[in-house]
Amino acid sequence: MHLILFIIFAGFCLAGAINLLLQTHPINSALSLIVVMSSLAVLYLLLGAEFLAIAQIIVYAGAVMVLFTFVVMLLNVGEEEKTHGSKAAKIIGFPAIVAAFSVLTTVILAIQNKLGGVKLSDGVTPMTELSTVLFRDMLLPFELTSVLILVAILGAVALARKEGHR
């Protein structure tokens, strides 16, 4: 049953990703990305990571993608123009993809045993376990995220300023 759900939502995820590339209208691409994010959340859930799943929905599908849709909606981005692309891209591109893919696969297969398995499980990791790790062992990275947020806000403000304005 878990496998069936996994296949369905992995299928959604892939379909969304492919649709994202094929659509010519930016808003459709953005919406496909939302589908990808949401199905990823379901996949996390099937792996037993409840909090990660909902954080994925809240932060990625609900916040990051809102910005994307805002930009697409309000900058009045028109339809993409289909170009045929350069020949070099076709000649080098496909072999390069195949090469990259096979390298990745061999590496993953080689170190498979060291990675430690994650199974599609019925169990759900309780939130308390996550919190324990986050607030005892991973305390420094946690505190650093707040610094990161601060820096990101400074960056956002700097980006949005009018040019040549003091």
Added chain:
Amino acid sequence: MNSQSSQIQYIWQYLPLLLQVLAAFGLGIGMVVASWFIGRHRNTKTKLEVYECGIEAVGDARGRFSVRFYMVAMLFILFDVEVVFMMPWAVIYRQLPKITGSQWFGFWEMIVYLGFIAVALFYIVKKGILDWSTDKGDL
């Protein structure tokens, strides 16, 4: 009436959620399709135009908008991350003294975290990013 709920695995509790999604979409699509077939259709050119209180529409609606909207969306992402990080802290707060071994450690953890966020909030307020009425913030 008995309680055997331990026999079903917890993950199945998400099933009703899935069913509810299906029900909602089914209902919505059903209603629209039904009313599409029931209602009459008599379209004229003027009727299909954009509604702007009887005045003929000028130009396209899709224009450019104030950068403040983007700022709000960008700031929202950052503060949303903050909110999401507060959640695992809040849920375990009562057990933190036992986990960290110190009575007030859990409290100070969050004070430091919130301190940085507060500085960020103070900065954007001072910069006038959230001032929609004046043009103080050079946006």
Added chain:
Amino acid sequence: MSIWLFLLFSILKVAVVTAIFLGGVAYTVLLERKVVGRIQNRWGPSRVGPFGLWQPMVDGLKLFLKEDFIPAGVYRPLYLTAPLIALGCSLLSIAVVPFGSQDITVHGVKVFELADLNIGLLVLLGVTSMSIYGIALAGWSSNNKYSLLGSLRSSAQMISYELALGLSLVGVVLRTGSFSLADIVKAQSAHGALSWNILGGGQIIAFLIYITAAYAETNRAPFDLPEAETELVAGYHTEYSSMKFAMFFMAEYGNMITVSCVATLLFFGGWNSPFGHLFPEPQNIVIQALLALFWFIIKVFFFLFLYIWVRGTLPRFRYDQLMGFGWRYLLPIAMLNIVGTSLVLSALMANS
């Protein structure tokens, strides 16, 4: 217990809850028209049936029979999906709300709750954050200036107040140590109204933030700028007609009901009676269940009434005031509330 039985019960519960929810939506509309009518010194609907009780049914039928036309300039795929997203999110959020006593189960399935999730509260937040798309896409795909302005205002307003909404929940979670809505209610059951989060829990500030943010989140007065009739005709659903308009309408009132339910659960002790154990509890389990349901419905009704009362009383915010209020006051106060709550909790734990 077999999984098929669980599936069967779930389907039944989904059907019943959806039906009751939609009925509730219809009669909330009637309630609003009646109460706003009385506030404005007129009768409200009173012709169709006794006290106008058939009015929502007739309205629904009318919307069904109306011509459903799609204006020429719209971007069709999104124009058609937007109301679906709005209604879907509205219906989905009710699925994690427990309505009554958790002890009552039939073959191990809880009767008064659709999905008993450990992270129910977070699911609510997630659904809220997704519901922005319904409004944003509706406005954009309509290709109408009023719609776009309305949806733009609305999305910016919703994301701003969502932050304060999320932070106001943290205080409650701090006290309970759980995201499960049923657990949160159970934690408030000790001494009647005195142990409710709003009184005994000292979460009155969090409650006020929650209710303000939730009003903004549902686009209700005094934050109903997306639908400010005088400026924007009807806001993001200007170009919608017939059932597609009705879906936005149902989504809005459905969200009102959900917000009322959640306010009840988080701050007003859910289905617990305000008198606690002052009176002897009835032995019969059915009467117990009905009593729990009674208190829950009374409280939800109170919050719905509050919604309407506020709408009938307060004038609309100006947009710059609205955004300023959300970011500059609500957000810092919510953060201070968290600091205060955790301080008090730590002090209490240190003493004991």
